[in-house]
Amino acid sequence: MSEHQNATVLLEARPGAPESPAPAALEPSLPATTQRSPTPPSYVWAIETRGLTKRFGQATVVDGLDLRVPAGSVFGFLGPNGSGKTTTIRMLLGLISPSAGEVHLLGEPIPAANGRVLPRVGALVEGPAFYPWLSGPQNLARFDAAGSDSRRVGRNERIADALARVGLTAAADKKVKAYSLGMRQRLGLANALLHPCELLILDEPTNGMDPQGTREIRHLIRDLAENGTTVCLSSHLLAEIEQVCTHVAVMRLGKLLAQSSLQELRATTVERLRVITTDTELARATLHAYGVVVTIADDGALNIDPGEHSPEELNRVLVTAGVGVRRLVLESPTLEDTFVALTGEGFDVAQ
Amino acid sequence: MLRNELSLMFRRRRLQVLLFVLGLVPIAIMLAVRFSGGPDRGEGPAFLNQVTNNGVFATLAALTVTLPIFLPMAVAVVAGDTVSGEANLGTLRYLLIRPIGRVRLLATKATATAVFCLAATLVVAVGGLLAGVVLFPVGRITTLSGDTLALSTGVVRIAGAALLIGLSLLGLAAIGLFISTLTDVPVGAMAGTLGVFILTGVLEALPQVRAIHPWLFVHDWASYGDLLRTNVRWASINHNLVRQGIYILVFGSAAWARFTTKDVLA
Incomplete structure (x- = not known):
């Protein structure tokens, strides 16, 4: 834990201190050359939410979220357990409907445009999930067949490619119930990568993986980003985020505390x-x-x-x-110092 | 997707065991009848006392024995698992973000469940037929009216009865599908569906509530017997089919209304 006191600039950005204007650095930065234009990508923000809110009974789990993920960025989505990250991701993907506010993915409204947008999005949400009595490839074939754009032609090749990308070719034919946690995580990633996607949403992608696997995932994310895929990554491993991300957002108690490019976030903290x-x-x-x-x-x-x-x-x-x-x-303060300064309570469960 | 759904379903060990047991029940009964010297006339389930004269009747006897408990139980297990099972595994979220439309997923599940109803009935019928033909003589078929029919006509009638029993299970399957959209716990949905079935059976047996009997999906379940009359009586068969259709419509719509608006949190 950090004992230094230099995060005061960021602390001013907390909601609840409206008298202090939010520093400009905390506004997400626009890629300077990108304009809203019909040529691809036709969107500035791969993910954009406005006033996104989700209430379960009395509890407000996500509260007026204005999230903006620039197209082409590697976006780190941080927050203590229970801060509303996964609920947000579920709303982004149309799994649950917002109580208020709206979601735009790749420039189109969710859930209205689910059928058009989601085929271009790959995701790993709250851990991988499979049919334990099927093998890895059989599981992927099932998800492949479920899509509205499903084609049987080339399915086996797509599956083999995806498995090779996550280093699972050797173990593939075992039934999933015999997979280790790390292997399931890899298979989940293979599922997210089964189709070429413009946006990849990964919830805790390195969970349960050994250091070698974690490194491979980092390389994979860099590769994807270089090819123009926007990657939105939630993780508790702050060092991970620091190594791959260009932008970060920090959530706490359902609210967004900060979002900016990593550079700008660094610039606001004092050495x-x-x-x-x-x-x-x-x-x-x-x-x-x-x-x-x-x-x-x-x-x-x-x-x-x-x-x-x-x-x-x-x-x-x-x-x-x-x-x-x-x-x-x-x-320079590490991202962890900044994170702790923002969320105050470190990694404790917030809700 | 339907092909995939069916292969997913039938590849599951649990379902294979279920079908195996369903096929074994009539064989076990026929063996018992054969080696205990046959039932006394006029006792035991309908059609069973005819088996010793004509092995083809084993099909009907098997269906008659399994219809009150075994078949509905199997349907409750499969129908209750449809949506809640996917939710429980977490695979529901990955199907939905693939994306598969919720209506399409529900329609696929409903169709696969209907296929299972027919397959389960078929397994029982075929199990009974095999055991009957092997263990007993085969000949002309005596109808409930007392006449005899040519074996070929009789077999067609019996196949029709088996099909009707398969279709009779669809109302219960629709209830199971709806209950399955209400929960993320498959066992709960299965128990709930079975509970509804038992309650319906109790109500059907109570003469005090005769007024609601026409509304119960089990009311004309015995109508397949009318196919075994010399001149088929269609009235209760048609009532049965219409009733199953209404149940499918009502509970299918309820499942649709629930599932298309549901927050998928599992």
Whole structure:
């Protein structure tokens, strides 16, 4: 957990503090060259929701969500358990109907245009699901046959290709009940990739996978993104998101706390200075006298908010005061720091 | 998609066992009749006392024995599982985002269930026929009216009776399909469907509620016997078919109304 205090800029973006105007950086960035035009892709936002709300009885699970996923982005969708991510994804795919608000996928309204839009969307929702008494390919054949655009021609080739992409060719003919969790996850991905899609929605895609599998999925997502597929990815593995995503959104208690490009999110957070010295107390007193905010970490390191002071200047102050500086690092906050700063409660179940 | 649905259904071990047992029941009964010297005349289920004279009657005897419990139970299991089973596995969401239209999915499920009703009846009929023909002599068919019919005519009549019994199960299947859209727990839907069937049977047996008997889907289930009269009496057969049609319409519409507006959370 982070102990530094520098996420104040982002904190101002929380709903409930309307007197502070949201920083411009938290508006999702438009790809500069993309205009709304009839040439493909004819949409600016692969996913766009307006005031999307879902109530179950008294509980408002998703509350006035304005989500915008730029076409061509790799979009990380973050939030603690119970924050409403999966409910949102279910509404995006027309599985449940919103209590209020609207959803546009690939520029078309959902669920009205389900039949036109969903064939161009691949998805993994809340874990894979299969018929345990069928083999992997038989399961995929079933889902393939279900589509309105289903063609029997080339079905076996499509299935073989999809299985090869997720590295499941060898184990394919076992019945799914004999699959491990990681293999089921791979088969779920194969199902999402069975048809060429413009948008891929992946809910926790690396759940249950070994590190090798996680790496493969990361490569797969990069490949897809390079070929122009928009990927929307929900995950708790923040390091994962940080490595592949171009954009992120953070949800908490059904509300969107922030959405922006990863760069812009980084730009709103302030770097901190981490210093290890021979005399922690003297260093703290010296810097305090110099007017710098200092906190001491568990390992004895000083976490310093440098403000307008440069690192070399603070180093000189410490050395002049007779403090031996062993290590001085300028650190950017990780996505995890930012995430925790935004959601406050870390990974606890929020609802 | 229908082809796929049927292969999905019949590849399932549970269904194979169900059909196997349904086929075994008439064979076991016929063996018992053969090696216990045959039933006393006038006792036991209808048609059973004729089996020893003519093995073809084993078909009707088998259907008569399985119609009160075995066949409805099998229908309740399959119909109750249709939508709730997919929801329970989670495969329902992947079918719907493929996408398959909800109406199309429901129609596929309904058709597959109807196919099962006919297949289950066929298995019982064929099981009975095989056992009867092997174990007993075969000859002209004595009708309920007391005349005899040529074997070929008789076999056609008996096949018609089997088909009618298969169609008689469709009303219950429609109820099962509807209940299946109400829950994500297949066992609940199966038990619910079976419960409705038992309740209907109890009501049908109570003379005090005779007024509602014409509305019960089991009311003319015995009408297949009318095909075994020398001159077929069509009245109750037609009533039976119309009644099944009404049940299909009402509960099919209810299933449609429920399923097309349902939030799929499983």
